[in-house]
Structure formats: structure tokens, C-alpha cells
Amino acid sequence: MTFHEMNxxxxxxxVTCLMFGLAFMYNPWTPLGxxxxxxxxxxxxxxxxxxRWGLFMIPFLLTAVGTLWTTLVFGKEASGEVxxxxxxxxxxxxxxxxxxxxxxxxxxxxxxxxxxxxxxxPKRFVYxxxxxxxxxxxxxxxxFVGFRFFPILKNELMQLYETxxxxxxxxxxxxxxxxxxxxxxxxxxxxxxxxxxxxAFSMEARGFTGEGRSTYEVIPVTRNDxxxxxxxxxxxxxxxWAGVR
Amino acid sequence: MLKSWKxxxxxxxxxxxxxxxxxxxxxxxxxxxxxxxxxxxxYEWIFGIWFxxxxxxxxxxxxxxxxxxxxxxxxxIEMMIGNAIGPRIILVGIIQxxxxxxxxxxxxxxxxxxxxxxxAGFGAAVTSFIYTYVMGGLSALSPTYVATMFxxxxxxxxxxxxxxxxxxxxxxxRTGALEGYAVARRRGAHG
Numbered sequence: 001m002t003f004h005e006m007n008x009x010x011x012x013x014x015v016t017c018l019m020f021g022l023a024f025m026y027n028p029w030t031p032l033g034x035x036x037x038x039x040x041x042x043x044x045x046x047x048x049x050x051x052r053w054g055l056f057m058i059p060f061l062l063t064a065v066g067t068l069w070t071t072l073v074f075g076k077e078a079s080g081e082v083x084x085x086x087x088x089x090x091x092x093x094x095x096x097x098x099x100x101x102x103x104x105x106x107x108x109x110x111x112x113x114x115x116x117x118x119x120x121x122p123k124r125f126v127y128x129x130x131x132x133x134x135x136x137x138x139x140x141x142x143x144f145v146g147f148r149f150f151p152i153l154k155n156e157l158m159q160l161y162e163t164x165x166x167x168x169x170x171x172x173x174x175x176x177x178x179x180x181x182x183x184x185x186x187x188x189x190x191x192x193x194x195x196x197x198x199x200a201f202s203m204e205a206r207g208f209t210g211e212g213r214s215t216y217e218v219i220p221v222t223r224n225d226x227x228x229x230x231x232x233x234x235x236x237x238x239x240x241w242a243g244v245r
Numbered sequence: 246m247l248k249s250w251k252x253x254x255x256x257x258x259x260x261x262x263x264x265x266x267x268x269x270x271x272x273x274x275x276x277x278x279x280x281x282x283x284x285x286x287x288y289e290w291i292f293g294i295w296f297x298x299x300x301x302x303x304x305x306x307x308x309x310x311x312x313x314x315x316x317x318x319x320x321x322i323e324m325m326i327g328n329a330i331g332p333r334i335i336l337v338g339i340i341q342x343x344x345x346x347x348x349x350x351x352x353x354x355x356x357x358x359x360x361x362x363x364x365a366g367f368g369a370a371v372t373s374f375i376y377t378y379v380m381g382g383l384s385a386l387s388p389t390y391v392a393t394m395f396x397x398x399x400x401x402x403x404x405x406x407x408x409x410x411x412x413x414x415x416x417x418x419r420t421g422a423l424e425g426y427a428v429a430r431r432r433g434a435h436g
Contacts, residue, residue: 012332012335015331015332016332016333016336019332019333019380023379023380023382026382059274059277059278060277062277062278063277063285066282066283066285066287067285067381070283070285070286070386071385071386074386074387074390075385075386075387076384076385076386076387076388095385098382098385099385101382102381102382102385105382109333109380110331112331113331113332113333114331116331116332117324117331117332122325125325136247138247138250138252138255139247139255139259139314139318142255142256142258142259142318143259143318143321143322145256145259145260146259146260146262146263146318146322147263147322147325149260149263150263150326153263153264185413186413186416186417186420187420188264189261189264189417189422190417190420190421190422191422192260192264193257193260193417193422193423194422195260196253196256196257196259196260197253197256197257197425199256200251200252200253200255200256200257201253203252203256204252208252210247210252210255
């Protein structure tokens, strides 16, 4: 029983519901509980690379810090004793509580998100959305086409760089290339749109109608999916209880 | 909703979503760098970037659902290629897409001039701001600050997404790649 095997649609719904629930909790203990609880569950029921987890976490630590001080400096007028002044704004006890809550919320959101992102294979997610979520195959297969498009786009981009270099645009350094990138957007898009048309025709030529279809990979719904979902919901319940108490 | 769609229109929608998912993700990192310094307001003035695919897709394809679907697809692909905001971003995409779609629905999917495109950018700003308000707990901030955030986001939605989206699509139209789509037919009929 791991989060890697969990049905992606059920996992998606559970994680999203938890985040929504968190948005209505205004005490620091609930997001704190969810944050550490999620880490514990991730530790027990997955083998995510913690190094990757840490790297993904860095930008959100920045966001959490930004949220913390924005809420302190630009906080609303709140009741309670004034604890200190920050850039001319009276910071009360309530302000501090709110600021800590909101920045912990950023961290709890991120932990939940990473639990989903790091244990979910995109292809299985789309298959599952099609099989359990009744997503139209037309859209699902267009997403797959989109995915297949990444290497094609990368090739086109390289070609564009080379042709522009041939015409004398200085593109030796990485900085030159980044600075020139916006000028490539239109030719890149134009090429991509032409490719899209060809791909659509060849899909139709091979008999793709976009109606319901059978698939080789079946994404099952098992009892374990509900068990893991229940664990996450229980974690949220305990955290809410700890916060409200 | 998809009955009247040709496959090539759906594939175009998906390709646009892929390209802009990459752009979106790049700007998330730009925003993040700022946000550590100046707080969540860092995202506001560039927020229009994240609505632009709705406007471009609706302007080119001109069918109900184009604005909504393209934004949701872009968000989904963004998540798959590594936006750590994760599943929440799909929800964001749905909400922004609905805001943009509403503007086109208001005109009965008949008008696609600059004002409607800017209205779509504004619509996406409104719905996405409601979401930010709830999820980001903006009620903790002073009303003036919140109003500034909203004004910045609305302006950005109208200018970057509305005006920018139109300029970009018109440039694409000039390359001739859009000959088979509604945007080119409309132009042919009316000169």
C-alpha cells in the first residue's frame, strides 16, 4: 500500500479537498499538524527522494517568508495588545498569529502538493481521469499529443537558434540565448501550429474518432485507495481538532 | 461541448497549452524570486501572463469552451512538468478559465474584438482574485493593500492577457499558420 500505487483521481480529489479545508482554518496548529502529518505519511507510504523534495520546497520557503512579513507589515487593524511596530504598522498579537498561520499554510499546501506530484505518473493520472473521471478521450489524447510535443518543440527551438545564428544574430553565450528567446516565440508557435494540424490529420487517418475506447492500461480502484484517502482525512481531522481545542 | 469541435482544433488547443505551460512555469519562478522579497504582491503585476492562453485560444478557435479548456489544460500540463503548486494549480486553471470564458459567453461567442479580449482578461482576474482571497487568507491584510493587489491584477489581466494576447495572435495570423482556423476565415469574410 503506497501513494505511488494509489488511484490518481482519488488521490487528486483527497488532496484538493484537504487544501480547501485548510483555507478555512485560522489557527497555526492545523497547518502545522497537516505539514508534519503529511511528511510522516509520505515517509511511511512512499519512497520519494527527499533530496528532490527539498529542492522543490526551497521556492516555497521563500514564499512563506514573503507571506509572513507581508502579513505583518500590511496586516489589517486587529484587536489585542500592540506587541511591536514594524515599518509604522502596529503589530498586535492577533496579527502575529495570522501571519504565522498563513505562512504555515503555504508550507502545508506545498507538502500536500508534493505528496501528489512526486508520487503520481502523469500518464496514469490522465488514464485514470479518463477511466474514473469520465474525461473525454478527445481531450485525454490531445494531452498525450501535447506531451509528445516536448521533444519536437525542443528540436525546433534548436533549429531556430541555428538559423538565427547563421543570419548573424550573436548567440554564443547562454545570456545571448536567453535574451533572444522572446523573438523565437512567434516562429516556434507558427511551426507548432502547422505540426498540430498534421498530427490531427494523421490521428483521424488512423481512425481516431474521440469516442469511448478500450485501453491497454487499466487503472483500478481498490480498497487501499480508500484506506490512504481515509488516513489523509483523519490527519486533517486530528489537526483541526488540535487547532480548535 | 466538444461535439462541434474538429480534432485539429482540439490538438491546436493542446499544443498552445503546452507552449504556454512552459511560459507559465518560467514566470512562476520569476514571481517566486520576487515574492520572497516583496511578498505575494510580486505576482500581481505579471498575473496577466497566466491568463494569456485563454485569450489566444478563444480568439483563434472561436468556439464555446476554448478559453476555459485551454487554461485548464495549460494548468494540468504545468503541473505535470513540475510546478510544485501541484494539483491545486488545476483548480486555479479551472477558476481562471471560467472567468475568461464568461466574457466570451456574455457576447454570445460572436465578438472577438480588443474590448472583449480585455474583458476576458479582466474576468479571469476577478475570479482568480476571489480564489486568492480565500486560499491566501487575504482577509488578514488591510483593505487598502488588498485593493491595490486587485487593481494591479486587473490591469495586468487586461493589458498583458487581453492586449498582449491579441497582438501575439495577430502576429501569428500574419505567418499564415492559422489559415485553417476561424480567426483567418473571419478576416477573409470581412476584409
